[in-house]
Amino acid sequence: xxxxxxxxxxxxxxxxxxxxxxxxxxxxxxxxxxxxxxxxxxxxxxxxxxxxxxxxxxxxxxxxxxxxxxxxxxxxxxxxxxxxxxxxxxxxxxxxxxxxxxxxxxxxxxxxxxxxxxxxxxxxxxxxxxxxxxxxxxxxxxxxxxxxxxxxxxxxxxxxxxxxxxxxxxxxxxxxxxxxxxxxxxxxxxxxxx
Amino acid sequence: xxxxxxxxxxxxxxxxxxxxxxxxxxxxxxxxxxxxxxxxxxxxxxxxxxxxxxxxxxxxxxxxxxxxxxxxxxxxxxxxxxxxxxxxxxxxxxxxxxxxxxxxxxxxxxxxxxxxxxxxxxxxxxxxxxxxxxxxxxxxxxxxxxxxxxxxxxxxxxxxxxxxxxxxxxxxxxxxxxxxxxxxxxxxxxxxxx
DNA sequence: TCATAAACATACGTCACGTATGTGAATGCG
DNA sequence: CGCATTCACATACGTGACGTATGTTTATGA
Numbered sequence: 001x002x003x004x005x006x007x008x009x010x011x012x013x014x015x016x017x018x019x020x021x022x023x024x025x026x027x028x029x030x031x032x033x034x035x036x037x038x039x040x041x042x043x044x045x046x047x048x049x050x051x052x053x054x055x056x057x058x059x060x061x062x063x064x065x066x067x068x069x070x071x072x073x074x075x076x077x078x079x080x081x082x083x084x085x086x087x088x089x090x091x092x093x094x095x096x097x098x099x100x101x102x103x104x105x106x107x108x109x110x111x112x113x114x115x116x117x118x119x120x121x122x123x124x125x126x127x128x129x130x131x132x133x134x135x136x137x138x139x140x141x142x143x144x145x146x147x148x149x150x151x152x153x154x155x156x157x158x159x160x161x162x163x164x165x166x167x168x169x170x171x172x173x174x175x176x177x178x179x180x181x182x183x184x185x186x187x188x189x190x191x192x193x194x
Numbered sequence: 195x196x197x198x199x200x201x202x203x204x205x206x207x208x209x210x211x212x213x214x215x216x217x218x219x220x221x222x223x224x225x226x227x228x229x230x231x232x233x234x235x236x237x238x239x240x241x242x243x244x245x246x247x248x249x250x251x252x253x254x255x256x257x258x259x260x261x262x263x264x265x266x267x268x269x270x271x272x273x274x275x276x277x278x279x280x281x282x283x284x285x286x287x288x289x290x291x292x293x294x295x296x297x298x299x300x301x302x303x304x305x306x307x308x309x310x311x312x313x314x315x316x317x318x319x320x321x322x323x324x325x326x327x328x329x330x331x332x333x334x335x336x337x338x339x340x341x342x343x344x345x346x347x348x349x350x351x352x353x354x355x356x357x358x359x360x361x362x363x364x365x366x367x368x369x370x371x372x373x374x375x376x377x378x379x380x381x382x383x384x385x386x387x388x
Numbered sequence: 389t390c391a392t393a394a395a396c397a398t399a400c401g402t403c404a405c406g407t408a409t410g411t412g413a414a415t416g417c418g
Numbered sequence: 419c420g421c422a423t424t425c426a427c428a429t430a431c432g433t434g435a436c437g438t439a440t441g442t443t444t445a446t447g448a
Contacts, residue, residue, distance in 0.1 A: 045428090046426085118360045155358060160350040228435075
């Protein structure tokens with residue numbers, strides 16, 4: 001059966017994004033050869049430049065895809081939590097676990113900021129921050145935590161979680177380090193409770 | 195007067211590091227041409243490869259220099275503080291302010307992790323973390339803050355501070371954002387107090 | 389005084405990126 | 419239903435940067 005042209009296009013874009021994601025995650029953005037990973041899916045750099053403009057454009061597309069997945073996973077997690085506070089703790093935990101994944105560390109947390117500039121300047125601008133901010137705002141309104149600036153706290157906690165993930169991931173004893181990090185986070189979070 | 199060979203060497207190394215630091219800070223590591231910034235100080239890539247092995251080696255040297263400066267500045271700040279707790283707050287504030295500087299953001303916080311891997315794996319391993327960790331340990335021993343893991347807290351706070359800096363630096367109203375960030379940090383820190 | 393080694397410079401090969409151009413197939417219109 | 423057009427790629431090429439291999443000069447030490 002023949003596919004329509006529109007279907008071919010989305011398929012080509014998806015193949016390019018998938019190939020780039022694989023290569024960026026494996027060897028990093030700088031060492032990923034466009035000739036290599038395009039030919040791996042039966043295409044050439046021509047297709048890449050046509051759809052994404054340049055190599056950076058492709059990185060943006062890859063990060064957007066990963067970011068969307070992360071957001072979906074966070075929503076999935078928090079939707080199952082019993083209480084609001086528990087949901088927030090679960091959200092932080094899930095975020096920390098995602099930040100432990102090598103692909104996310106490399107592409108989103110290291111190469112992304114280096115190539116595309118600080119994440120604070122990205123267009124999608126971190127759905128995760130928005131989610132955490134909303135959670136904190138709800139907790140503040142419900143009187144569970146002390147009054148404060150939800151976005152500011154979300155950003156601070158976000159940074160703490162990301163660095164905790166790096167610490168764990170590069171630790172010689174990840175399990176023990178993870179326990180230490182989680183305990184520290186709980187101490188910080190408990191300090192926010194009324 | 196003739197300089198001894200040893201003096202010439204340290205001078206050459208210093209010139210290369212300074213030129214690279216300038217270029218890395220201005221256009222970023224990836225877009226800094228070795229031919230360009232070596233010739234800017236009257237040298238060639240030959241000298242660079244002789245002393246630093248490769249481009250990454252030079253980046254390591256640049257970051258080591260900046261890191262040493264940061265550490266010295268932090269020590270200078272904390273040495274002047276009245277109390278231990280005040281010293282810790284001052285240290286956090288000073289760290290935040292340093293992380294606001296474009297050169298540090300670009301070289302140490304973005305290109306560094308991307309090119310050299312996660313900072314947690316670096317040899318110097320962040321004198322700043324060690325300093326903060328020591329401060330927290332002192333506060334814990336003195337009974338000022340709740341008992342807890344000093345290193346874990348130091349790493350979490352470090353991450354929070356760095357992200358706060360990015361937030362401020364890329365904000366449309368840096369002063370207002372700075373106030374929000376500092377308030378949030380103080381809220382977090384106060385949550386640690388007994 | 390001379391041999392040696394170190395501190396560079398020079399020349400070259402390789403490779404990746406981006407652009408300019410070509411081509412074939414699907415689409416839209418008469 | 420036929421044809422022009424546009425679009426989705428592929429191909430070919432130029433450019434520039436990195437790393438290496440190889441000089442060349444100068445200080446050191448025996």
